[in-house]
Amino acid sequence: MSDALDAGDPAGSAAPTDARPYDALLLLSFGGPEGPDDVVPFLENVTRGRGIPRERLAEVGEHYFLFGGVSPINAQCRVLLDALRKDFAEQGVDLPVYWGNRNWAPYLTDTLREMTRDGRRRVLTFATSAYASYSGCRQYRENLAEALAALEGEGFEPPRVDKLRHFFNHPGFVGPMAEGVLAALDTLPAHVREGAHLAFTTHSIPTSAADSSGPPADHGPGGAYVAQHLEVARLVAGAVAERSGTERPWQLVYQSRSGPPQVPWLEPDICDHLETLQAEGAPAAVMVPIGFVSDHMEVLYDLDTEATAKAGSLGLPVARSATVGADPRFTAAVRELVLERAATERGARPERCAVGSLGPSHDVCPVGCCPGRTEKPAAAGADSPYA
Numbered sequence: 412m413s414d415a416l417d418a419g420d421p422a423g424s425a426a427p428t429d430a431r432p433y434d435a436l437l438l439l440s441f442g443g444p445e446g447p448d449d450v451v452p453f454l455e456n457v458t459r460g461r462g463i464p465r466e467r468l469a470e471v472g473e474h475y476f477l478f479g480g481v482s483p484i485n486a487q488c489r490v491l492l493d494a495l496r497k498d499f500a501e502q503g504v505d506l507p508v509y510w511g512n513r514n515w516a517p518y519l520t521d522t523l524r525e526m527t528r529d530g531r532r533r534v535l536t537f538a539t540s541a542y543a544s545y546s547g548c549r550q551y552r553e554n555l556a557e558a559l560a561a562l563e564g565e566g567f568e569p570p571r572v573d574k575l576r577h578f579f580n581h582p583g584f585v586g587p588m589a590e591g592v593l594a595a596l597d598t599l600p601a602h603v604r605e606g607a608h609l610a611f612t613t614h615s616i617p618t619s620a621a622d623s624s625g626p627p628a629d630h631g632p633g634g635a636y637v638a639q640h641l642e643v644a645r646l647v648a649g650a651v652a653e654r655s656g657t658e659r660p661w662q663l664v665y666q667s668r669s670g671p672p673q674v675p676w677l678e679p680d681i682c683d684h685l686e687t688l689q690a691e692g693a694p695a696a697v698m699v700p701i702g703f704v705s706d707h708m709e710v711l712y713d714l715d716t717e718a719t720a721k722a723g724s725l726g727l728p729v730a731r732s733a734t735v736g737a738d739p740r741f742t743a744a745v746r747e748l749v750l751e752r753a754a755t756e757r758g759a760r761p762e763r764c765a766v767g768s769l770g771p772s773h774d775v776c777p778v779g780c781c782p783g784r785t786e787k788p789a790a791a792g793a794d795s796p797y798a
């Protein structure tokens with residue numbers, strides 16, 4: 412990118428709603444079962460070759476069967492898809508939005524095939540995962556590469572695919588979560604509200620995956636994964652303190668651990684944390700699922716069912732705050748990120764919005780970002796085999 416653009420920004424004359432060079436947005440999500448017969452095949456898709464213990468799979472299958480074999484995640488993606496289309500239409504952003512999943516229908520490869528048939532040549536991807544990590548970023552990029560390879564194998568010339576930067580510190584993500592905490596506090600009995608602890612939770616991952624998350628240069632203990640979550644927790648706790656006039660103690664904790672017990676994963680687990688809080692005399696807690704963009708199964712089962720039951724057995728009042736879902740501030744944030752990236756691709760230097768001290772994340776994952784256990788081709792990064 413040339414500094415000379417600062418003077419006479421050529422893209423500055425473009426309409427503020429110009430999404431060029433992109434001709435489509437791809438909403439890329441995890442996918443989930445939509446009925447009892449889907450549960451086992453879905454789990455097979457998720458765990459292909461990753462050695463999750465059988466007992467854990469049976470347990471996770473049970474969580475889905477408890478809800479009729481239906482994960483809420485696909486319905487939430489449909490709502491988000493509609494909300495994005497409506498936002499784009501209202502704001503004059505002329506960009507079709509498609510939806511594909513990594514692990515269940517509509518499958519990513521099918522969506523990309525449809526996009527290719529529709530003549531889309533420059534696709535921007537919005538993955539429903541806010542933070543850096545192998546599971547939350549590179550794995551999505553690997554699945555994009557697999558889909559592109561499959562289409563090439565079918566004789567198509569697939570589009571070029573980019574991916575939006577991590578949005579964890581965008582105000583359209585942090586703001587709605589802070590408001591969700593204030594609303595959750597209001598549901599607690601009045602006499603425990605003041606002293607309630609904030610338990611920020613996210614998906615546990617192996618400590619080795621956390622340590623290597625983000626660009627290689629940033630690697631420290633916990634890597635970008637822990638640093639980005641700590642930043643969001645700090646920002647939300649700060650906004651809540653400011654709005655409510657009360658500083659509350661907070662901590663980042665983890666949930667939904669899997670994998671063999673001898674492998675270390677990020678700790679403490681939310682349930683152990685609730686036990687500690689109760690033992691230390693905390694009057695109440697709000698569980699704040701900052702690691703998830705909507706109320707999918709990890710939230711409905713691991714927090715609303717399991718952790719809430721644990722708190723009940725401890726006599727500790729708890730509430731769970733809302734995820735951003737299709738909040739209009741979040742859909743607006745996606746639009747802003749799309750237009751920002753489009754302007755950057757046109758050679759302009761748009762304002763790159765971010766709150767807190769970490770600054771806006773990279774647009775293109777550098778080589779070695781969030782490595783997996785085995786090296787596989789990944790699209791939409793500096794090490795992409797696709798342009």
Ligand SMILES: CC1=C(CCC(=O)O)c2cc3nc(cc4[nH]c(cc5[nH]c(cc1n2)c(C)c5CCC(=O)O)c(CCC(=O)O)c4C)C(CCC(=O)O)=C3C
Nearest residue numbers: 441443457461471482483484540546547614616669707708
């Ligand atoms: C960081 C992270 C996110 C957040 C980023 C993002 O959103 O992508 C996330 C999201 C999700 N994870 C989900 C489901 C599952 N994740 C599993 C397994 C795993 N997740 C991991 C990490 C993450 N996971 C890891 C390190 C594993 C073990 C190894 C592996 O398999 O890589 C398993 C297998 C059984 C189990 O081990 O629990 C299932 C069924 C669903 C769908 C929920 C629904 O249906 O509503 C969603 C949104």
Ligand SMILES: [Fe+2]
Nearest residue numbers: 546614667709
């Ligand atoms: Fe997961």
